[in-house]
Amino acid sequence: QKEVEQNSGPLSVPEGAIASLNCTYSDRGSQSFFWYRQYSGKSPELIMFIYSNGDKEDGRFTAQLNKASQYVSLLIRDSQPSDSATYLCAVTAIYNQGGKLIFGQGTELSVKP
Amino acid sequence: GAVVSQHPSWVICKSGTSVKIECRSLDFQATTMFWYRQFPKQSLMLMATSNEGSKATYEQGVEKDKFLINHASLTLSTLTVTSAHPEDSSFYICSAPLGRQINSPLHFGNGTRLTVT
Numbered sequence: 001q002k003e004v005e006q007n008s009g010p011l012s013v014p015e016g017a018i019a020s021l022n023c024t025y026s027d028r029g030s031q032s033f034f035w036y037r038q039y040s041g042k043s044p045e046l047i048m049f050i051y052s053n054g055d056k057e058d059g060r061f062t063a064q065l066n067k068a069s070q071y072v073s074l075l076i077r078d079s080q081p082s083d084s085a086t087y088l089c090a091v092t093a094i095y096n097q098g099g100k101l102i103f104g105q106g107t108e109l110s111v112k113p
Numbered sequence: 114g115a116v117v118s119q120h121p122s123w124v125i126c127k128s129g130t131s132v133k134i135e136c137r138s139l140d141f142q143a144t145t146m147f148w149y150r151q152f153p154k155q156s157l158m159l160m161a162t163s164n165e166g167s168k169a170t171y172e173q174g175v176e177k178d179k180f181l182i183n184h185a186s187l188t189l190s191t192l193t194v195t196s197a198h199p200e201d202s203s204f205y206i207c208s209a210p211l212g213r214q215i216n217s218p219l220h221f222g223n224g225t226r227l228t229v230t
Contacts, residue, residue: 032216043119043206043224045155051216088156092216101219102148105156 003027004091006104014112019076019108023089025031026070033065034090034101035071048074049063079111116141117209119222126197126229134192136163136207136223141188143209146221148180151204163190163207197229 035043090101168184181193210217
């Protein structure tokens, strides 16, 4: 079992719709969870981070965390074509291990005009 | 603006030569930096943790003698790919935590695309 799993997609949504991206992780000791966006040929950029169970909203983005289910998600409201990218879920290694992050394989999102 | 600067952004080298990649934290100190590698259509794989003033910690399967890491100051870490081979061609990305807390998000440099011919 991979440490961090995501559906590779591609996930295709129409412009203006809600895009839902999901991620599961294997280590119950993980404490911090991050979503990064990566455009083709570019390095990842931080979108959201969440540490506690529940929802965290920032503009059009909402991160949701359920530690009991070892599940974290990212919702993108009013999706725009510029949101088309690969979204990477990242989790801190168990017991933090100096803050290093373990990444999922990423979900490719395509927002159609 | 960018908080982590990486240079060069791309490099082409011949097989058997060495390539040095620099990673700098801008306007903040980073006692720890992380080096990742990404092959096409794959996710980021952590290669090593760079520790200021001490030896780097390498992930399992990463050759420490091939990928030399030096973290000589609080704002600079370098990765040297020694005796590069075509299979080392990849996208190398450094990152640093912006805050002092152990859960601080990582910010990434722009990456270095290495092509070994």
